[in-house]
Structures are given as structure tokens and as C-alpha cells.
């Protein structure tokens with residue numbers, strides 16, 4: 001009996017307090033900046049260095065590129081298989097140009113496994129969506145591009 005009263009006292013004490021639970025998914029949750037959701041990708045920044053694919057522990061990134069008329073490597077295809085991606089963040093850590101980044105999107109549930117293969121266009125669209133939702137966090141793509149071009153122009157000709 002004493003135990004029951006003790007339990008009731010704890011419950012009653014909590015009643016007037018502010019609730020910490022939310023009515024998800026009706027109520028949107030704001031995730032912190034370092035949340036590791038599915039990726040966003042900026043094709044213009046990718047140098048096709050392959051470092052992200054090489055470090056990936058589950059081998060879920062596949063990419064291809066080619067040289068343009070100025071002999072610069074340009075990305076052509078960039079796919080991530082979210083069936084096996086563990087959102088470990090290693091690919092974004094090694095990317096020298098921040099072409100691949102994490103977002104706060106994570107709702108990819110589907111009955112079709114093919115839906116978990118996301119290509120460059122989906123990932124780029126996710127970048128634009130992230131910029132729209134978090135103008136205070138994301139570096140606008142144009143700024144990214146400017147920074148990237150600045151870094152490229154600073155490099156000695158032998159490295160460019």
C-alpha cells in the first residue's frame with residue numbers, strides 16, 4: 001500500500017510539469033545541427049577523388065566522373081545505398097571540399113528496397129531543401145562554390 005501511494009505521489013508531482021514528449025509526426029521536431037541523417041550532396045564541389053567511397057565501411061557509395069574540356073574531373077553519377085549505409089559520417093569527414101554532408105532528414109521508410117538507392121539528383125535536391133529549411137545553418141551553394149573556386153585558384157598549378 002505504501003509503495004502504491006509513493007508511486008502515485010511521483011505521478012502527481014509530474015502532472016503540472018512541462019511535457020517533454022511531442023505528438024510526432026504531426027508535430028515537427030527540430031534536430032541539432034550535428035544530427036546524422038541522410039546525406040546532401042553538392043555536385044559542383046565534388047572533385048571525384050573517391051575518398052568517401054574508399055573510407056565507407058559498408059561500401060555503399062558508388063560514383064563515376066569524367067574530365068571536361070578544361071581537363072577538370074566532374075562527377076557524373078553518385079549513388080548511396082541506404083539499405084546498408086550506417087550513417088557513420090566517415091564519408092563527410094574525409095571529403096576535402098564538403099561536397100557530401102549530412103542532413104537532418106531520416107524518414108526513408110518504404111516497402112520497396114529499390115527506393116533506398118538514392119542518386120546524385122535526390123541528394124542535391126536534399127541540399128537545396130536543407131538550405132531552405134535552415135538558412136541560418138547551411139552555407140548557400142553559391143558561397144560554397146565561391147569558396148571552392150578560391151581554394152582551387154590558390155593551389156599551385158602542379159596540384160590543380
Ligand code: SF4
Pocket residue numbers: 052055056057058059060061080084085086087088089090091092
Ligand atoms: S555515412 Fe558511413 S556508411 Fe554511410 S555512406 Fe558515409 S561512410 Fe558509408
Ligand code: SF4
Pocket residue numbers: 045046047048049050051052053063094095096097098099100
Ligand atoms: S564527395 Fe568528396 S570525397 Fe567523395 S568523391 Fe566527391 S570530393 Fe571526393
